[in-house]
Amino acid sequence: MFIExxxxxxxxxxxxxxxxxxxxxxxxxLLNAGVDITVRDARExxxxxxxxxxxxxxxxxxxxxxxxxxGLDSDLIFRTPGLxxxxxxxxxxxxxxxxxxxxxxxxFELCPCMIIAVTGSDGKTTTTTIIAEILKNEGRRVHxxxxxxxxxxxxxxxxxxxxxxVLELSSYQLMTMKKSPDIAVVTNVSPNHLDVHGSMEEYxxxxxxIFIHQARGCKAVFNADNGIARSFAAEARGEAALFSSKTRVxxxxxxxxxxxxxxxxxxxxxxxxxxEILLPGAHNIENFMAAFSAVRGLAxxxxxxxxxxxxEGVEHRLEFVRELCGVRYYNDSIATSPTRxxxxxxxxxxxxxxxxxxxxxxxxxxELGAEILAHVGTLVLTGASAQLLLDAVTSAQGYDGTxxxxxxxxxxxxxSAAARAARAGDIVLLSPACASFDAFRNFEERGNTxxxxxxxxx
Numbered sequence: 518m519f520i521e522x523x524x525x526x527x528x529x530x531x532x533x534x535x536x537x538x539x540x541x542x543x544x545x546x547l548l549n550a551g552v553d554i555t556v557r558d559a560r561e562x563x564x565x566x567x568x569x570x571x572x573x574x575x576x577x578x579x580x581x582x583x584x585x586x587x588g589l590d591s592d593l594i595f596r597t598p599g600l601x602x603x604x605x606x607x608x609x610x611x612x613x614x615x616x617x618x619x620x621x622x623x624x625f626e627l628c629p630c631m632i633i634a635v636t637g638s639d640g641k642t643t644t645t646t647i648i649a650e651i652l653k654n655e656g657r658r659v660h661x662x663x664x665x666x667x668x669x670x671x672x673x674x675x676x677x678x679x680x681x682x683v684l685e686l687s688s689y690q691l692m693t694m695k696k697s698p699d700i701a702v703v704t705n706v707s708p709n710h711l712d713v714h715g716s717m718e719e720y721x722x723x724x725x726x727i728f729i730h731q732a733r734g735c736k737a738v739f740n741a742d743n744g745i746a747r748s749f750a751a752e753a754r755g756e757a758a759l760f761s762s763k764t765r766v767x768x769x770x771x772x773x774x775x776x777x778x779x780x781x782x783x784x785x786x787x788x789x790x791x792x793e794i795l796l797p798g799a800h801n802i803e804n805f806m807a808a809f810s811a812v813r814g815l816a817x818x819x820x821x822x823x824x825x826x827x828x829e830g831v832e833h834r835l836e837f838v839r840e841l842c843g844v845r846y847y848n849d850s851i852a853t854s855p856t857r858x859x860x861x862x863x864x865x866x867x868x869x870x871x872x873x874x875x876x877x878x879x880x881x882x883x884e885l886g887a888e889i890l891a892h893v894g895t896l897v898l899t900g901a902s903a904q905l906l907l908d909a910v911t912s913a914q915g916y917d918g919t920x921x922x923x924x925x926x927x928x929x930x931x932x933s934a935a936a937r938a939a940r941a942g943d944i945v946l947l948s949p950a951c952a953s954f955d956a957f958r959n960f961e962e963r964g965n966t967x968x969x970x971x972x973x974x975x
Contacts, residue, residue, distance in 0.1 A: 518627045519673045523550035532557055532589060534607075535597025536568055542671040543595065543620050548575040557585045591615055598664070598689040603715065617693060621663060621686070624670045625696040630677065633811055634663065634684040636691060636727045637704030637746075639857045640804045643796075644704055645685040646831050647808040651824045655816040657681055664690065681815070688723035697730035702738040702811050704804065706745035707856045708880045721745060731755050738810040740803070741766055758813070760806040762799065770806040777806060779813065788818065794825045798835060798864030833964040835861055838971045843941025846971045849948035850964030854878065855885035858950035862892035868920075869893060869944040870935050874900035875951030875963075882909035885950055890915055895938045897923045899931035901955040928956055928963070932970045945971075 523546060533544050536558045547554050555578040562569050562581045569579050580587075586606035593616045596602060602617060611617050625632065635645045642665055649661045660676055662669035663684030669676075676682065684698070706724050708717060728737040728749065735755035740746040742763050750757040758769040765771050767783045775792065778785040788809065791802050809821055830836060831851075838846040852858045858873065871893045882902075886909030889896060898906050903924055910916060923938070925931040935945045953963040 518629065519546070519671065520550075522623065522627060523547065523552065526550070526552045526593065529553070529592040530590075531555070531593045531595070532591035533595045533597075534558075534586070534600050536560075536565060536572075537597055537599075539620055539668050540595065540597055541568075542668050544572060544577070546671045548572065548577055551576075554578075555580060555591065557581070557589070559583075559585055589615075593618065595619055596693070598687060601689070602693050619690065619693065620668055620670045621684075621690050622694060622696070624662075624673060624682075625694070625698075627670070627673045628676060628682055629673070630660075630680040630682055631700070632682045632684060632698040633700040633702070634686050634698035634727055635702040635704065635807075635811075636686045636688070636724055637702075637740075638707045638854060639860060640704040640800060640807070641685050641687075642851065643801065643831050643834055644702060644804045644807045645683055647805060647824060647828060648702075648811050649683040650828055651808060651812050651816045651820050652681055652683065654823045655812075655820040657815070659683055663687075686727060688720055691726040692719075692723045694726045695730060697726065697728050697735070699731075700736045700738070700811050701728040701731065702807050703727065703740065703746045703749060704807055705740045705743040705856075707743070707854070725749060725752070728753055736811075738769065738807055740807065741769070741771075742803075758810045760803065760810045762803050762806070770810045772802060772806065777802070777809070779809065789822055789825060793822065795828060796830050796835075798860065800860035800864065801830075801835075833960060835864060836964070836968075838968050841971075841974055844936070844939040844943050844945060846945045847947070848964045848967050848971075849946060850953070850960045850967060852948040852950060853952045853960055855880060855882055855950045858948040859885060859888045861946060861948040862888055865892070865944055865946070867942075867944065869946045870895045870897065870939055872897045872899070872931050872935050872945070872947045872967075873906055873949050873951070874898045874903045874931075875949045875953050876900065876955040877902040877905060878952050882906055882950070883913075886910045886913035887915075889913070889920065893920045894943075895921045895923065895935070897925060897931045897935045897938070899925045899928055900949070900951060902951045906950070928966065929970055932967060936971075936974055 531554045534557050557580045589606050589610045596619045635641045649659045652659045658680040660682045664687045665685045731754050737753045738758045739750045741759040741761035759766040760770045762772040777788045779788050833850045836848040849861045923934050947967045953960045957963040
């Protein structure tokens with residue numbers, strides 16, 4: 518199907534906006550199929566490396582650097598997820614008749630198998646991975662992609678009808694989606710990425726796209742404990758299932774008395790004790806409940822139990838790094854929002870030494886300030902938002918000079934300061950509550966840097 522799709526593009530002028538990871542296989546496939554394409558990227562040509570030569574030798578035009586969107590007059594435009602469809606150049610091109618799409622949107626059109634997709638402000642990567650692991654333990658052939666894993670569009674011809682594609686979808690990807698998956702999961706919705714989205718309403722609208730285009734035979738799973746996610750249930754066009762750690766639900770999965778139950782028609786049935794889940798933290802119990810709700814009818818209890826007892830988590834998500842002199846170090850670099858950091862703080866049974874700070878995303882830190890008072894013994898702040906976090910903590914009700922607050926300009930200095938403050942029995946947690954772009958390319962680079970520094974401690 519993908520080969521046929523490529524053939525349909527011959528004779529059309531195609532622009533690919535962004536030459537990053539998600540679009541690289543697409544660019545290669547378009548060029549190999551003889552499609553007339555222009556590759557546009559905000560980075561300078563020197564920063565694109567050998568891709569400039571490689572693409573150029575195959576006939577692509579390369580427009581890079583400042584003004585890379587000028588003269589955008591193609592018939593078909595592939596948008597990279599990080600480039601908003603509200604960009605003026607894109608809006609004007611669409612108004613002139615250009616078709617706007619993306620790697621993921623075309624995948625939805627061509628994918629021959631069931632698609633399960635997960636979105637949310639927090640927990641979507643872990644929930645996506647849990648779903649995939651459960652299905653693999655059930656013996657299903659699974660393809661993981663979207664915002665994680667490998668771009669799947671160029672591999673669509675290798676996907677069988679009985680396979681299952683499990684995707685993580687970000688708000689950026691969802692903004693222009695006109696199809697929804699067979700099974701949609703919304704882990705939660707809270708203020709996030711407001712430095713990029715025009716408003717909270719735009720952000721919520723993007724999340725809604727994961728289920729709003731479903732047909733009656735589809736299913737959507739929502740977090741009953743999150744007001745916005747729960748409100749989506751009334752809009753679901755197919756089956757709506759809920760998961761909750763606070764109350765019983767009629768259809769879905771819930772937690773009661775330390776036991777996880779599956780409910781259908783108001784009747785609950787025991788699945789397992791929550792403490793059978795290997796991953797620490799109440800938020801990970803919720804991630805498992807969301808996954809259990811999604812795979813009902815697709816996987817048996819043995820696959821659920823095997824996954825719960827063996828799944829060790831995803832890199833950069835409360836990832837245990839090492840223990841040194843009785844101090845345990847955890848990497849939670851994925852925590853780019855206050856709500857995610859709050860979840861990380863609540864995962865431990867003692868006050869921690871917290872390293873936080875980075876690029877501000879336009880999200881208020883007030884609630885986080887109060888949580889830091891309750892869960893942090895020493896706070897090390899760094900990065901562009903350090904002063905905002907300091908103000909949130911010192912202005913929180915009940916602040917009396919504790920926790921001790923250490924300000925460090927550099928990231929490595931912040932990690933070293935946390936290590937110096939730690940004593941046997943302490944936990945040092947990197948959970949920044951902010952984006953990484955003030956000092957790193959992404960949260961992975963930040964987490965890897967943290968791990969390298971910690972592993973080098975003596």
